[in-house]
Amino acid sequence: MLSVKNLHATVEGKEILRGINLEVKAGEVHAIMGPNGSGKSTLASVLAGNEKFTVTEGSVEFLGHDLLSMSIEDRARLGLFLGFQYPVEIPGVTMANFMKLAVNEQRKYRGEEPLSAAEFLRLMKEKSAVVELSSKLTARAVNEGFSGGEKKKNEIFQMAMLDPKLAILDETDSGLDIDALRIVATGVTKLHTAENATVVITHYQRLLDYIVPDVVHVLYKGRIIYTGDKTLALKLEKEGYDWLINQYDK
């Protein structure tokens, strides 16, 4: 589904990604871990197409498309979803209105008719249940006045609405209390099928108790320095990154 080869990217002339290689297949869950500043969020942003970053080398294939040549919105319409670490507020624009536009843009891209108001409302109701999101929130402005937990739930709600092929969740667990974490994580698990894939970026093992990864990668200094199975996350939780980093830095 996703094939990243030797990806290099810079921001303001500084190289952050220094040769990422990553293969993600349908039905898989990948976790990307690593110390602060290793380039995890940059990888998510670059794949989504954030123009703050400049790709200097490498290639990315997504569902048979040359991802790097596509616009941000076309990547999204094709089925790439980014769950934001810091979701932005859009004052005065209701979640319902925002999602209606988003869903219908995606349908248009696929050559489908827009949803009727009734169909859309039904979809909203169904999907907001996935993350136990109050219907009151969907009537409010996008992320405006949402608590940290609500914002993250809202990200997963949008993921449910858009039903992406590949979801990249950037530190979706940060700032969540235990209950919110459980709701968000089980929501993600519910949405997982054999046809889609999830890349979870996280600092902590605790999220992976709910979202069990098939593959765990450790990112350090812009490269994936180690790849293992789910037991790697447990080992990292116990022992930290030092044993890997020391090995790599040598």
Next chain:
Amino acid sequence: MHAMAENEKEILETIGEQEYKYGFTSAIETETIGKGLSEEVVRLISAKKGEPEWMTQRRVAAYRHWLTLEPPTWAHLKIPEIDFQDIIYYAAPKARKMLGSMDEVDPELKRTFDKLGIPLEEQMALSGVAVDAVMDSVSVKTTFKETLAEKGIIFCSISEALRDHPDLVKKYLGSVVPYTDNFYAALNAAVFSDGSFCYIPKGVRCPMELSTYFRINAAGTGQFERTLIVADEGAYVSYLEGCTAPQRDENQLHAAVVEIVVERDAEVKYSTVQNWYPGDKEGRGGVYNFVTKRGLCRENARLSWTQVETGSAITWKYPSCILAGDNSVGEFYSVAMTNNYQQADTGTKMIHIGRNTRSRIVSKGISAGQSENSYRGLVRVARGAENARNYSQCDSLLIGDRCGAHTFPVIDSRNPTAVVEHEATTSKISDDQLFYCNQRGLSTEDAVGLIVNGYAREVLAKLPMEFAVEAQKLLALQLEGTVG
């Protein structure tokens, strides 16, 4: 420069390339008198309209006063010098015959209205709107007059009102905006061609939204509309004014006056969507819009101004409320959007005279391109205005880094019991917001339209439903570009 900034620059530039969509001229024969202004021309206008002598005298007095005035220069506007002798002060579509039904309306005129999407015909009944359609200064057709007449409501052109209800016009015309008020009000009082008159009798609630569509159509014709609305004691009316003008190369002067009298316990809502031709993206052409709008509120009266200003090359406009009566309420809700080289200096004046008077100001400025957008407001609390309250909120949204947003709020409180609050914010559409929207599959163009409409929502929500939809489209339309 990194990639995002580059991209944003490109988008913002293309947003600025949005051209006016309603630029066309309809080929209706127009009868005009020559260019220029003199006492003779003023008398000629009055004579052509068959006005009573007192009206002619008022026009002449206004003209003589105007001669003593200079155009105001205090606004944050660069106004090219206007040659008032190079303007045609009167133009009327040639009368063919009295119109009995829609079938008799000039087909060319009908097509023009259709192009503008003005629902003059059957849609009118369905939407419950009576339209006094003003085409080049003379009322062409008035609908729903009979329904209104049953309730004693008068809704007609000023010319007709002068003929049929001279006492009412004489009593109220110039009572809120006297010709001595300012340069453009004096000019309007001297040469106004036509406009709308509305009178709601005591205790009557007008059953439909009243609306007038203004158009400028004859080349080089100045438009001097005069609107007078009187809500008698306990009456209620919601009045809509909307306009789109055809594309022009030369500048067009528009100096309208709107006067509203809100008697005891009465309520008036006045909503405007202004979309005069703003000039092209190089700043050539466009309407100069110098408008004086003011209402007078008696005891327990309420006046609410809502405006969506997207057009005109220059806007100079301050719809105001004189809160003369105790417990009266004034409101001003405004969205002013400028793009390319447009300039807007707009705001309001809330004059608290009565006790327990309240006013609320919500102003949302949006500047794009190389435009200049200013909010100018005055809140004055007179010595006797015990317990007066004002709340003002002035927000500015900048799109790009070549436009300007300015606020000039003045508070003049002479009563220690008054409470006057002012809040102001300035924001930009952030890269993060655009990226977020893009990542959900929205194009940058749609994202900008969405964010701008969200920003203006509080004001748009004050408009009557159909008008709100039209206004939303207008805002998006003006920002629509060829984002590549």
